[in-house]
Amino acid sequence: MAARDLPPARSLIAFDAFVRCGTVRAAARELGVLPSTVSRQLAELEQAAGTKLLFTDGRTLKLTAEGRLFAERLARSMQLAEGAFRNLKQAAASPGAAWRAVRVLAPAPLCAYWFAGRIAEWRSLNPETEIRLHAFKEAPGWENLEFDIAIRTAPSGRSDFVNEFAAADAPTLTAPRSALAAGGKPARIWELFETLPLAVCRENLGCTEQWLADNGLRPLAQQKSTPCATLLEAAGAAAEGSASLVCPRLFVQSLLEQELLAEPWPHRKTRPLSWWISMREDSARRVAVRDFASYLSSEIIRSLPS
Missing domain, CATH: 3.40.190.10 (Periplasmic binding protein-like II)
Structure with a gap:
């Protein structure tokens, strides 16, 4: 099996910390290392990539266009890796608990066109979590169906549901x-x-x-x-x-x-609607459910144009 074509892991961690923290000094504080160490690791990443990811604007270090694109993709991978590690720790603390399936209720077009690649990506980093996807039509009584997570254009009005706003759409x-x-x-x-x-x-x-x-x-x-x-x-x-x-x-x-x-006339819009992720209170306490709900929310945001 061929080795993975990846830069040193420490350079990816340093870059992710720099993007999230905003400065080399803040990233160094988070990682518990010297600022010079972070700078060296960022340079190591650029050398491995063969392209500039950062540039100096006055006294401020900023992302290039390539750096911004890479930062967005890396953030998604880091989020998935973080969720996989969290599930691993929960499995060690409560054997069998993290292997339960996460039941997801979503409109049929999302199930048919939007979910396939995303579930495959999630499972590649979280093989211990089974995702069961169920298509549904907007209809009264959906809260009585068996699910952990529901994606809808309106929140649940019941007190035993946790509703989280994901993104605006039109x-x-x-x-x-x-x-x-x-x-x-x-x-x-x-x-x-x-x-x-x-x-x-x-x-x-x-x-x-x-x-x-x-x-x-x-x-x-x-x-x-x-x-x-x-x-x-x-x-x-x-x-x-x-x-x-x-x-x-x-x-x-x-x-x-x-x-x-x-879109023949992309500039023509109508009043926006909202996408909501609804979870049953008992489901929302499960690590696998919370992690997958967070992943879905970030993917909905990424899918829709800003």
Whole structure:
């Protein structure tokens, strides 16, 4: 087996500490070493990478563009490694406790398009934690289902739930990239709906009507649309090239990244909504649940444009 292509671990730890603490001196205090040691380790990392990660602005050390990108990616890896180590310690203290599955409830489009790579990444560093993903539709009584973590656009109103705000999102209009590449972007939005009707279901009915109203367009009843049974079916119709779609951006972010969908008018927005992570109080006390909820929150933030 080939050795991993990694710089010395101490240089990664020093870089992570510098990014979080803001200065070499503060990073040195956190790590319990001299500032000169941190500076040497940062230089060691740059030498190993073959590129500049930092530059001096007056008397301040700042990140280059490459440094900022690397810092973001390293932070995610460090967070996962920290969670893996925390789970390892809990497993040693309470044998068997950390091996329990974490049951996650999420809207079907997130399960189909957004979760796959993220669960694989999490499991690669936390093999002792099983993630069981369950798709659901927004419906009354979801709190009575069996789960540890739920991702929704509204918090639970029950006192036995812990609700944590993850990120702000906004519905956006998307259309098949293949169709736009063939015919170009129409001059007017309603002309798009003539060739690519709006895919609408109960789950995205409200945000579609709101998006049309906020952008000064005719109501949905006067637009060309095609009914769908579920939002997952609607997203599939858009990805396959037969419809346009208005829904929260997080639902279609993976399809946008894969260039199956495009935003013909990305500057047009509607009022924002919020993504919430809800946990049962007893589940929230479990280390594996808290760690995975924290990871999901950071991934939602990273997925949505700032």
